[in-house]
Amino acid sequence: MTTLITDTRTVFSRELRPVLRDPFTIIFSMVQPLVFLALFAPLLPGADALQWFVPGIIVMSCLFASSMTGSNLLFEIQTGSHERMLVTPLRRPALLIGRALKEIVPMFAQAALIVAVCVPFGFRFNLAGALLGLVVLATFCIGLGALSYTLALAAKNQEWLFWTVQQTLIFPLLLLAGVLLPIENGPGWLRALAKGNPLSYVVDAERSLFNGDIWTSATVSGVVAAAAVAALGLWAGVRAMRRSD
Amino acid sequence: MIETRGLTKHFKDVRAVDGIDLTVAPGELVALLGPNGAGKSTTLRMLTTLIPPSSGTARVAGFDVVRQQREVRLRIGYIGQGNGAGHSQRGRDELISQGRAYGLSVRDARTRAGRLVDSLGLAEVADRRVSSLSGGQRRRLDIAMGLIHAPELLFLDEPSTGLDPQNRANLQEHILALRAEHETTIVLTTHYLDEADSMAERVIVIDHGRIVADDSPARLKAEHVGDRIVLGFDAETEAARAASTLAAYDPGREGTRLTITTQGAPRRVPGMLDDLRAAGHPAAEVEVIRPTLDDVFLKLTGRSLREGGAAQEPANSTDELVEV
Ligand SMILES: Nc1ncnc2c1ncn2[C@@H]1O[C@H](COP(=O)(O)OP(=O)(O)OP(=O)(O)O)[C@@H](O)[C@H]1O
Ligand SMILES: [Mg+2]
Numbered sequence: 001m002t003t004l005i006t007d008t009r010t011v012f013s014r015e016l017r018p019v020l021r022d023p024f025t026i027i028f029s030m031v032q033p034l035v036f037l038a039l040f041a042p043l044l045p046g047a048d049a050l051q052w053f054v055p056g057i058i059v060m061s062c063l064f065a066s067s068m069t070g071s072n073l074l075f076e077i078q079t080g081s082h083e084r085m086l087v088t089p090l091r092r093p094a095l096l097i098g099r100a101l102k103e104i105v106p107m108f109a110q111a112a113l114i115v116a117v118c119v120p121f122g123f124r125f126n127l128a129g130a131l132l133g134l135v136v137l138a139t140f141c142i143g144l145g146a147l148s149y150t151l152a153l154a155a156k157n158q159e160w161l162f163w164t165v166q167q168t169l170i171f172p173l174l175l176l177a178g179v180l181l182p183i184e185n186g187p188g189w190l191r192a193l194a195k196g197n198p199l200s201y202v203v204d205a206e207r208s209l210f211n212g213d214i215w216t217s218a219t220v221s222g223v224v225a226a227a228a229v230a231a232l233g234l235w236a237g238v239r240a241m242r243r244s245d
Numbered sequence: 246m247i248e249t250r251g252l253t254k255h256f257k258d259v260r261a262v263d264g265i266d267l268t269v270a271p272g273e274l275v276a277l278l279g280p281n282g283a284g285k286s287t288t289l290r291m292l293t294t295l296i297p298p299s300s301g302t303a304r305v306a307g308f309d310v311v312r313q314q315r316e317v318r319l320r321i322g323y324i325g326q327g328n329g330a331g332h333s334q335r336g337r338d339e340l341i342s343q344g345r346a347y348g349l350s351v352r353d354a355r356t357r358a359g360r361l362v363d364s365l366g367l368a369e370v371a372d373r374r375v376s377s378l379s380g381g382q383r384r385r386l387d388i389a390m391g392l393i394h395a396p397e398l399l400f401l402d403e404p405s406t407g408l409d410p411q412n413r414a415n416l417q418e419h420i421l422a423l424r425a426e427h428e429t430t431i432v433l434t435t436h437y438l439d440e441a442d443s444m445a446e447r448v449i450v451i452d453h454g455r456i457v458a459d460d461s462p463a464r465l466k467a468e469h470v471g472d473r474i475v476l477g478f479d480a481e482t483e484a485a486r487a488a489s490t491l492a493a494y495d496p497g498r499e500g501t502r503l504t505i506t507t508q509g510a511p512r513r514v515p516g517m518l519d520d521l522r523a524a525g526h527p528a529a530e531v532e533v534i535r536p537t538l539d540d541v542f543l544k545l546t547g548r549s550l551r552e553g554g555a556a557q558e559p560a561n562s563t564d565e566l567v568e569v
Pocket of ligand 2: 287
């Protein structure tokens, strides 16, 4: 019989299969952040630039990828294959998690690549911490992916609506979390906004985890923020599936 | 197998389905017939847990479609109006993952997929991207997906739309065989009147979200339309005299022709011809017109069904239901 885990695997492998059969696009998108990193890192002051920046880049690419979860769905909603899947006994959260994981897992391969490229340039990381960091990041991104899925259901036949909302939200989310630029030196209102952004806590947790500071309050805050976003995303997604016409 | 009470769905101000009471017993094959927008798909979508009813209740395969969705989903198959197979996928992959979704082991899913691929004539295209398949091939793949777990209750929303006559016949055979073999209960919607006529022992005519008739095709035709006998004569005067000879049948006259509406026409015609000959004004020609479901629909709804077909249909389908 099926479980949430086997259902998730079914959805995940269905989604991943076309990618594996045609890996060119994924390889291309994996190289992109490396270019980004090469151009951006030299601009950062201080010797610890990579320590600060690499976890940020990993968060960023995972964030972008998972926020696209709904985009493939848009087409499948139109053709009828999403409807077909909704009639199967697949557990609703598995539909959300499986699709989000399809975006996240390639990004983890990319994270490994980024780390491997950066180590010769002096990047140091703690393996256990980094792995735990990826789990926290995956949790957050499952939530974000589920929200992207929800957005696709809500936007339905208006593709522009999906993209407009996605683009409008993703950049403030990114900038207000200190992913690319430090927030500490910003004005008070900016710091206040960052405090309300769950991604801020996740990014902080990633930095301290990659550094090997595992048992810190930053880790706890990051775990709580990621879990909250995941719970919110799954709740919203399941609800949207139940209600959508 | 299906039991609905006052099943209703409103979309804003559209009453797509307006109070449907429906009982389907195990093993039945039921066709829902109705013009575009009648509410057929919406009805199926409620019965398959895709959308919640605005009001009313439905039990499908013994479970409530709102409160016990998972139980319902485990027991039914659904072939929607769109394409079930993802366009970026390959057909066989989709079949296998569909089987996995229903809890089949990888091996079982693979075996059944292989069997369906063969029996639906998809062997050559099953390993290609779905987007490269023709409409008819894609439709057959959708049908294979709906059958992968051999459900006890199968819903098909316009399964044969877009298929050529040969594949339509093929599909009909497949559905009938499935039913004979597994005693599957089948509910299908169709625009093809001949399909409803030849396959279903029960036809439910839906119009404006309501059931306007529910019976076997033969009884629907007999009850609502009846046969027509058209008698032709050489002259109007003869036709007029014949009309009085056959007054018991209440014939209508139009020039040299008499039209009689009755039941069991083929058995009555020889007697009528004898009577006319005996009365001295024999008929010059005779035609018996048996009713089609077209005629039934026209009679029931007052709206025409015209030959030809909806925009997306092949132009050669002569017996399709269209709202004019
Ligand atoms: N999601 C929706 N939102 C708003 N209106 C809808 C929706 N789905 C269906 N309708 C409306 O409900 C009515 C019934 O539609 P439905 O799809 O059930 O008809 P149908 O009998 O399946 O027609 P067809 O033969 O064209 O498939 C139509 O007027 C349609 O426009
Ligand atoms: Mg329909």
